[in-house]
Every structure is written in structure tokens, then in C-alpha cells.
Amino acid sequence: MVENDLEFPASHETDVIIPTKAVQELMRLLGDNGDVIVRLSDSQVSFSVGDTLLVSKLIEGNYPNYRQVIPGDSTERVPLNRESMLETVRRVSLLSSDKSNSVKLVFSENQIEVTANSPDVGEARETLDVVYSGKPMQIAFNPDFLKAPLQNLDAETVYLDLIDEMSPGVVRIDGSFLYVIMPMRVTGG
Incomplete structure (x- = not known):
């Protein structure tokens, strides 16, 4: 859009x-x-x-009010190296099951653990060092939706804005671009 x-x-x-x-x-x-x-x-x-x-x-009708799904003020803004995050999500998502098709991001002090698993194949888990000092949090996204802005932006640093595990995540760069990603239900530990 x-x-x-x-x-x-x-x-x-x-x-x-x-x-x-x-x-x-x-x-x-x-x-x-x-x-x-x-x-x-x-x-x-x-x-x-x-x-x-x-x-x-022209397309007839009214465009949906997309602003309704853009979360308000985020509680956490996590700067990410775009290329490192993209490559990590690409690798980890290879083991995402067809059923869940999700990757889980587990945030803790100055790191994100990116995980995916498939009952038939196994589990992938990688850790990225980031600047994060918020409360421990985990949120899952469809890996294709998470990769989309990362592979189409040129910026070296992107920001992932989060409120909580159930609210949409927003990928931003310095400028007017934003990309809303709806979370998936996190199951298991």
C-alpha cells in the first residue's frame, strides 16, 4: 500500500x-x-x-480504514540490522511446519531468539544481539509477512515496534514507511 x-x-x-x-x-x-x-x-x-x-x-468503493489496525504508542522499539534479521528469519523459517507456518520471536535482555519447529523434522533456533531492555516477551509472526518488508527495504536499520504479544507489530524505518504485521497465537513454551 x-x-x-x-x-x-x-x-x-x-x-x-x-x-x-x-x-x-x-x-x-x-x-x-x-x-x-x-x-x-x-x-x-x-x-x-x-x-x-x-x-x-479507478477502483470503486471506499478503501478500508487501515489506520484502525495500526497500533497506538508502542511500549518497545527494537532496532534491528535488516539484513541479519532477514537472513535469520529465512534460515529459521525453513523448519516452520506447514500447519503453524510461524516463527516465534522471544525477547530478553539485549537479544532476540528466533525459533520455529516442525514436529516431523525438528527445531531451528538462532539468537540475535539487539538493543532491548524491556520485559521478556514472545510473539509469533507468519515468516513470509515478517520477511516481506525486510527484503524490500534498503535501510540498514529497521525498527520493530511492539506493544505486547497479542498486538500487531510494526516495522518502521526513518521516514514515512510502516508495515503492520498481525501476530499469531503463541503455543507452547
């Missing part, structure tokens, strides 16, 4: 939903050139980039 505010006269303000493919094509057309002319009708949007015109149908 991309959200970007454009300046329009107050009398012309509106919310629209543009298909992902159109946004991806616009990003490809823009490249390093950030100049674009936007035209909007009731059912279409057009973008003029240089001598190229991109026209797309």
Missing part, C-alpha cells in the same frame, strides 16, 4: 483508489523524473509523464 498526499485546491479534494499495477507503471515511468501531471474524472485517473500518458480506471 502506498499513501501519498498531493496538493489540490480545497474544492477539488477527494479520495481515490488507484490499482496497484497503475501505480507500479507510474513509478517505472517516473524513474528519477518526479514531474507528473495528474488528471482525475469520476471513473479514471491519468498521469502525464513527459510525452507519455498513462490512463487507469
